[in-house]
Amino acid sequence: MTQSHGYAAQSATTPLSPFKFTRRELHDHDVHVDIQFCGVCHSDIHFVRNEWGNAVFPVVPGHEIVGRVRAVGSAVQKFKAGDLVGVGVIVDSCRTCASCKSGEEQYCEVGATLTYGVRDKYGDLTQGGYSNNIITDERFVHTVSSKLNAAGVAPLLCAGITTYSPLRHWKVGPNQKVGVIGLGGLGHMALKFAHSFGAHVIQFTTSESKIEDAKRLGADEVVISKDAAAMKKQANSFDFIIDTVSAPHDINPYLEALKRDSTYAQVGLPDKPPIINAGNLIFKRRSWSGSIIGGMPETQQMLDYCAEKNITADVEVIPIQQINEAFERVVKADVKYRFVIDMASLGA
Numbered sequence: 297m298t299q300s301h302g303y304a305a306q307s308a309t310t311p312l313s314p315f316k317f318t319r320r321e322l323h324d325h326d327v328h329v330d331i332q333f334c335g336v337c338h339s340d341i342h343f344v345r346n347e348w349g350n351a352v353f354p355v356v357p358g359h360e361i362v363g364r365v366r367a368v369g370s371a372v373q374k375f376k377a378g379d380l381v382g383v384g385v386i387v388d389s390c391r392t393c394a395s396c397k398s399g400e401e402q403y404c405e406v407g408a409t410l411t412y413g414v415r416d417k418y419g420d421l422t423q424g425g426y427s428n429n430i431i432t433d434e435r436f437v438h439t440v441s442s443k444l445n446a447a448g449v450a451p452l453l454c455a456g457i458t459t460y461s462p463l464r465h466w467k468v469g470p471n472q473k474v475g476v477i478g479l480g481g482l483g484h485m486a487l488k489f490a491h492s493f494g495a496h497v498i499q500f501t502t503s504e505s506k507i508e509d510a511k512r513l514g515a516d517e518v519v520i521s522k523d524a525a526a527m528k529k530q531a532n533s534f535d536f537i538i539d540t541v542s543a544p545h546d547i548n549p550y551l552e553a554l555k556r557d558s559t560y561a562q563v564g565l566p567d568k569p570p571i572i573n574a575g576n577l578i579f580k581r582r583s584w585s586g587s588i589i590g591g592m593p594e595t596q597q598m599l600d601y602c603a604e605k606n607i608t609a610d611v612e613v614i615p616i617q618q619i620n621e622a623f624e625r626v627v628k629a630d631v632k633y634r635f636v637i638d639m640a641s642l643g644a
């Protein structure tokens with residue numbers, strides 16, 4: 297067994313605290329990663345607080361992992377000790393269904409194995425990246441360029457791929473007006489990517505204090521979504537809108553902002569479903585859709601694209617001892633724009 301330690305939640309209502317546990321020994325296809333940085337995703341908070349109703353305890357959250365390879369199993373081809381690598385939201389899948397065969401493991405028909413909070417094929421409860429190490433099959437490990445700041449790369453493993461994938465799927469590019477709803481971890485990456493792909497990007501935010509940052513991050517315009525008159529002015533003008541909001545909110549004013557035949561992609565996953573005025577879809581043949589992270593090949597593609605274009609997340613690096621305050625600040629939409637834990641703070 298491999299000894300590990302990190303921070304875990306013991307229940308939906310207790311703060312995260314130090315936790316010792318074991319991971320499996322290194323199998324032939326496994327990579328042992330010493331974790332350097334782990335991003336704090338709003339999904340960690342939804343899960344730990346049992347807002348989605350699927351929490352399992354104790355849970356070490358964290359699925360935006362960057363670290364160095366310590367050791368590899370005897371059959372590992374892609375990695376060697378010392379490599380800088382990333383691990384994201386899933387650590388296994390069936391590998392034989394149509395989705396897995398086409399490199400869309402996140403849609404595995406048997407159900408992909410999440411990085412924390414589920415039983416894996418060995419019967420172990422998976423534990424995430426708020427910890428000193430992780431053991432993962434090489435198929436679910438990515439190469440990270442050392443050209444980029446490693447702390448800023450960590451959020452690419454979830455916030456990055458979750459926004460890159462739908463923007464690519466719906467072919468966002470030049471001569472398109474694209475909306476990003478919510479300027480948090482996912483939102484600021486959606487903004488950077490949509491801008492980088494050449495679209496005219498409008499950032500929707502509830503936070504007036506984020507207007508200048510939105511422009512710096514690539515927004516051509518910023519709309520305060522609480523301003524009903526400003527929202528009305530956007531009617532029938534968007535080619536694509538991506539919703540990254542973590543809390544329940546009225547999506548109908550945004551549906552009205554789409555052109556005929558355009559798509560609204562849901563990536564934010566609040567604990568309650570939205571109410572959709574069906575007329576907002578029917579009268580303009582609009583689509584309301586959704587997307588989850590991205591497959592392993594596309595995740596590597598996204599990381600390579602970021603290395604080429606020098607794209608990373610804007611991060612506030614914290615020691616793990618501040619994780620409970622960080623959760624509170626994320627819930628208040630008070631983070632610029634992703635907390636990343638420096639795992640050196642965990643100690644030996």
Ligand code: NAP
Binds near residue numbers: 544545563564627
């Ligand atoms: P985050 O950093 O907390 O950002 C969410 C943003 O939503 C906030 O910064 C805020 O932006 C806006 N917001 C918050 N409360 C709001 C409210 N009541 N009304 C309107 N806007 C509000 O969260 P995140 O880590 O980016 O995650 C966002 C959501 O995506 C979460 O639900 C998460 O679970 C989900 N997620 C989904 C996937 C996937 O694969 N589909 C992957 C990762 C995360 P402003 O201040 O600009 O208004």
Ligand code: ZN
Binds near residue numbers: 337340359455
């Ligand atoms: Zn996430």
Ligand code: ZN
Binds near residue numbers: 395403404
């Ligand atoms: Zn599968």
